[in-house]
Amino acid sequence: MSESQAPSSGSGRLNTGVAHNARVWNYWIGGKDNYEVDQAVGDQVAGMFPVIRDVARADREFLGRAVRYLVEDRGVRQFLDIGTGLPTLDNTHEIAQRSAPDARIVYVDNDPIVLAHARTLLTSTPEGATDYIDADVHRPDTIVERASATLDLGRPVAVMMLGILNFVLDTRQAQDIVREILAVVPSGSYLVLTHPTTDADLGGEGNIEAMKFWNENATPPITARTREEIAAFFDGLDLLDPGLVSCTRWHPADGSPTTVPQFGAVARKP
Numbered sequence: 081m082s083e084s085q086a087p088s089s090g091s092g093r094l095n096t097g098v099a100h101n102a103r104v105w106n107y108w109i110g111g112k113d114n115y116e117v118d119q120a121v122g123d124q125v126a127g128m129f130p131v132i133r134d135v136a137r138a139d140r141e142f143l144g145r146a147v148r149y150l151v152e153d154r155g156v157r158q159f160l161d162i163g164t165g166l167p168t169l170d171n172t173h174e175i176a177q178r179s180a181p182d183a184r185i186v187y188v189d190n191d192p193i194v195l196a197h198a199r200t201l202l203t204s205t206p207e208g209a210t211d212y213i214d215a216d217v218h219r220p221d222t223i224v225e226r227a228s229a230t231l232d233l234g235r236p237v238a239v240m241m242l243g244i245l246n247f248v249l250d251t252r253q254a255q256d257i258v259r260e261i262l263a264v265v266p267s268g269s270y271l272v273l274t275h276p277t278t279d280a281d282l283g284g285e286g287n288i289e290a291m292k293f294w295n296e297n298a299t300p301p302i303t304a305r306t307r308e309e310i311a312a313f314f315d316g317l318d319l320l321d322p323g324l325v326s327c328t329r330w331h332p333a334d335g336s337p338t339t340v341p342q343f344g345a346v347a348r349k350p
Contacts, residue, residue, distance in 0.1 A: 099298035102191045106166045108136035113166050121298050129290035135340045139243055139274050142327040142344045146272045147175040150238050158237045160227050162188040162217055163244030167200035173210045181205040186227045190216045217244055220260040236268040243274050247300050251309055258313050267349055274327050274344040276304040282326050284341035310343050317347035
C-alpha cells in the first residue's frame with residue numbers, strides 16, 4: 081500500500097465556509113463527513129430537485145454493480161477510480177477484492193477533505209494493492225503517470241469516471257481527457273461512466289435550475305449534458321448491454337427500477 085500525496089495544482093486548503101460537492105454528496109447518501117453549509121445547500125438543491133437524493137444513491141449502487149460485473153463476469157483485476165469522493169461503505173477496492181483478492185485499485189481525487197480521509201481507502205488484501213493519488217482530472221497525464229506505479233498498464237484496466245466529467249465544463253476538453261486516458265490502457269480495458277443529463281425522457285429538466293443555484297452557491301461548478309454529448313465519450317468503444325441508460329437500469333437488481341436523470345454505461349476498448 082502507498083499514499084501519493086504530493087499536492088497537485090488543483091489542491092488547496094480545506095474550505096468549510098462554502099458547500100463542496102464531495103461533502104454535499106456525502107450528505108445526500110447519509111454520510112457524516114459534511115458541515116452545516118453543505119447540509120443547507122444540499123437541502124436547498126433537494127427542495128428544487130427532489131430526485132437528487134435518489135440520483136446520489138443510484139450512482140453509488142451503479143458503482144457496486146459495475147465493479148462486481150467487471151470482476152466476476154469479465155475478469156478485470158485493475159481499476160483506476162477517478163473522482164472517487166469521500167470513502168463510504170463498499171468502496172471500489174472492497175467490492176473488487178471481495179471477489180478477487182488480487183485486484184489492484186488506484187483512487188484519484190484532489191479535494192482536501194477526500195485526501196484527509198484517504199487512509200480509509202488504503203486498505204487492501206495481502207494479494208492485492210490500493211493507492212490514492214492527489215491529482216486533478218484536468219491533468220490526465222499526471223494521473224496516468226502516477227497510476228502506473230501501482231497498475232500494470234500493459235494489462236486491462238477499468239477506468240471509473242462516475243460523476244466526474246460533469247465538473248469539466250468544456251465538453252471538448254472532457255472528451256479529450258477520456259481519450260487521453262484510454263489511449264494508454266490496452267485493448268480489453270473498460271470505461272465505466274455516469275453523468276447527469278438534462279434530457280426530458282429521464283426527468284432531467286430540473287437539473288437546469290438546480291445546477292444554476294449550485295454554481296452560484298457551491299463549488300466546484302457543474303454541468304449536465306444531453307444523451308448525444310454523453311454518448312460521445314464512448315466513441316471508438318464497444319458499449320456493453322444495455323448501452324447508455326439511466327444508471328438505475330444498468331443490470332438492475334430490482335426488476336423495475338425508478339428512472340433517474342443520470343446516465344450510466346460500461347464500454348470495452350476493442
